[in-house]
Amino acid sequence: MGYFGIPLKPSTTLIFSIAFGIASDGTIYFLTKYKEEILNGKTIGEAVTETIRYTGISMFYTAIILFFGFGIFIASGFKGTVFLGLLVSVTLLIGMISNLILLPSFLMTLDKRQARKAIDKPAA
DSSP states (O other), rough: TTTOOOOOOOHHHHHHHHHHHHHHHHHHHHHHHHHHHHHHTOOOHHHHHHHHIIIIIIHHHHOOOOOOHHHHGGSSHHHHHHHHHHHHHHHHHHEEEHIIIIIHHHHHHHHHHHHHHHHHOOOO
């Protein structure tokens, strides 16, 4: 908000909370599909790959559609609507990037930890 010169007011805080809720919806879809793949007996790496294959594409399209849908508000003459469009669009774009890059990376670190535990575990 500071980068775009948007003042911190109750209305912009409300806008951010709505945008953050929409963006976190993708995280829930991703983790739900990931859990389903893990319960089917796949390794963490395979589960992440399948999850990106099935939910990643829909998350991408949904975020892009919402990005441009809210981005059209930037053309408004009313500053409140411009801020709404800018904040929601940027939040959704960053949320999508985080869900498709950071979240799988974090899950893959779990795979490395499990492999390390298996190596460190003495054979009985």
